Amino acid sequence: MTEAFLSIQHVRKAFGSTVVVQDFNLDVAPGEFISFLGPSGCGKTTMLRIVAGFEEPSAGRIVIGGKDVTNLKPNQRNIGMVFQAYALFPNLTVAQNIAFGLKVAGTPKAESDARVAEMLGIIKLPEFADRYPYQLSGGQQQRVALARALAARPKLLLLDEPLSALDAKVRLSLRDEIRQIQKKLGITTIFVTHDQEEALSMSDRIVVMHDGHAEQVGTPFEIYNRPATRFVANFVGTLNVLDGVVIDPIAATVRIGEREITLRNGALGAASAGDAVSLALRPEAIVLGRQPGRDASLSGQIADVSFLGSVIRVKVGVGQNAVSLDTFNNSSAQPPIVGDQTEISFSASDLLVLH
């Protein structure tokens, strides 16, 4: 990794006796898009507000571009921020909102006007310059808020759940737009969200947060496919959990129901024979019936079938566990029938051992 642009070092934050963020460490490369992902109350917003300067950390340092900003006020940090509730100034037009940061910085009028025009182009709202915020839709307001945050060319962009107040369709399109603009400007960005789909689709790296600390830091691929903890595995994506018993920790074999399955080497770590383990499988890693190339299978009974349009979600009872899997809706094939006995197969290497 190149030299970190933003460095969060041993940050801790407590309100009275409640610890909201504990020993948080993160290095962010220039131009990187990082998501803080976690349920509400996990400390992600507090961490973002500490970076922005709205909260003082109880301990630790924030370094931006090699400069310790821990004791700087928010208005001295040169950071762009977008809020969940838009927070556009209602008394100013779109153009005046975008120009706000330039105006307080004393940018000459001509330069400021040019920058506003450029930003309006980037957010594709050039004809909205003289409207007031109340005349815009939620999605448009949030684009203006983004333009306002970016107009003064900050070195760091902070996005605090910017999409959660919007309806589903706008959320999707704005998601792509934000990522595109971010890439185009190459601005280092931290994005706070509780929506795993947003985090997975937009980020270079994701920090999954839980109870005030980072559970796992990794690329979306790593987070999804190699969750480090049970919390991450559960929080990101849908997960089937199977109960197993360790047979041989060195050979990495476990028994699930009546079947013996050999996992990736070393997957069982320090467990010993006879230990109960929880094993997890993503729905998309499972197919119905025996299939070539899948080295493991289990037998069960179809418990439920629901049509979701292009896919059919099938629930299969395997011993005490219920396993969900998706099959494509193939109009020429017979759909699965509830009550039928069936086999499910998967690659043993896709089984995750949950700690």
Next chain:
Amino acid sequence: MAHQDVLAAHPIRARRRLPLDWLGIVPFAAFALLFLILPTLNLIAGAFQDRDGAFTLQNIVNLFTPSIMAAYWISIKVSLASALIGGFMGFVMAATVTIGGLPGWVRSPLMTFAGVASNFAGIPLAFAFLATLGRTGLLTAFLMNVFGFNLYSTGFNLLSFWGLTITYLFFQIPLMILIITPALDGLKKEWAEAAASLGASRLQYWRMVALPILWPALLGTIVLLFANAFGAVATAYALTGSSLNIVPIVLFTQIRGDVLQDPNLGYALAFGMIVITGVSNGIYIWLRARAERWLR
């Protein structure tokens, strides 16, 4: 029985389709006309009539005597001063409990007290100030006994412009607190934070965002406070008798005893009061329309 009522409801419903809905506000309209609008219009008409009922501008012209002009002037001064000072102090006090970082429990007692104080006007208020700042009042005596400071030797007099203004503040400040607090609550924290993240200082935020947003509410309340003080009779009358000639008192004594020897001049006096509160409201509506382009 109930069955019949249900059936009977249908023809009633059908009949109501006739445009007779307006009948519902006839009582209110009659009340407003008889006890608010007609009496006012009648006075305005009277201001432009002579004793025989013929049209004249003489009453208005007669207002422009030094003593009546002085009365208007001192009235406007007291009303404006108490509205501006009271508005400012009320704003500051409301700000301390909304955005000033004071603990939440301070707010409720302050609002309750503001409710009481804003209604504690009239004659009892005058008594309270006489007991405090009058010649033998508590504060006057305290300053004399403890600091040897004779308040009245400085030219201060409760029966004066400043005395009246200070007394009026007792209901003006709480009124401001009651009206402006919801407006201050309407200032979103995110606006301040967004401004800060864009590099604005606290002062710049107030100048460019917060005050423009509050402006219509501030302006409206100041105008209301002005009208409130301008029409007040009781406090001033109990405080000063008729020694301080503010317009409402001149009018009061005129109605009681016809001291101006000319009833139509009284109408003109009242008309002048309506003009002044009307103009202040007109200014308010005009400024508000200018300030509120950004509002729905």
Next chain:
Amino acid sequence: MRTNRAVSWVLLALGCLYFVLPLIGMVEFSLRMRRGVYSLDAYWVVLADPKFQSTFAYSVVVGLLTIVVGIFIVVPTAYWVRLRLPGLRPYVEFVTLLPLVIPAIVVVFGYIRLYNTSSFLPLTGSATGTNILLVFGYVMLALPYMYRAVDTGLRTIDVRTLTEAAQILGAGWGTIIARIILPNVLLAVLSGAFLTFAIVIGEFTMAALLNRPAFGPYLQFIGANRAYEPAALAVIAFVITWACMAMIQIVSRFAPKTSSRSN
């Protein structure tokens, strides 16, 4: 942040000092009647004064009548405007706010001129007529507060659905307003009523100009002629105002329970 809070405390304390001093002054002065010691003499003198008793009783009765008449005028109007004439709302609201703009002394002057003994409605010709005029004048004074309170109360209930439900059960308009709407906005009406009472009980200008034996003119008379009794009366008036506001607080504490059906 911390300096911010300290400044807030100082400003608030200074503000409160301004309000507390006259109250202390008033109480202290009211206790000074007996030379050299604090006593309640002024209060006993005031309370024993038959004119105090009669004027106070008069004002209480006028206040109650004002509340009743005000409810009869305001509740049906606010209800009807919400239900059937929403287009008229801005105009009705404008009229209800006029009493804040037109000074009471001007309006009462208009009454005297309009309802004199030779007019179409010679209300000032008799004591009863003048009393009626005073009540209506007070309703006018209280109109901005009463209308606001009731309209806010109506906002929290679904007027249309309640009305239609009552109509389906065969209720007439009188029944709907008296049995359905009024109980649902009762708390709002009560707040308006207490505020009205606080305004009316010591009102001076209208009562004095209509020459009624009310509490306000009595206060003025005592103020002009006595030394310590006015302070005692001010304390009494302050307690009444405080009681009215406390009642509003108590009433509004019950509000969420009955109007939780807000949309």
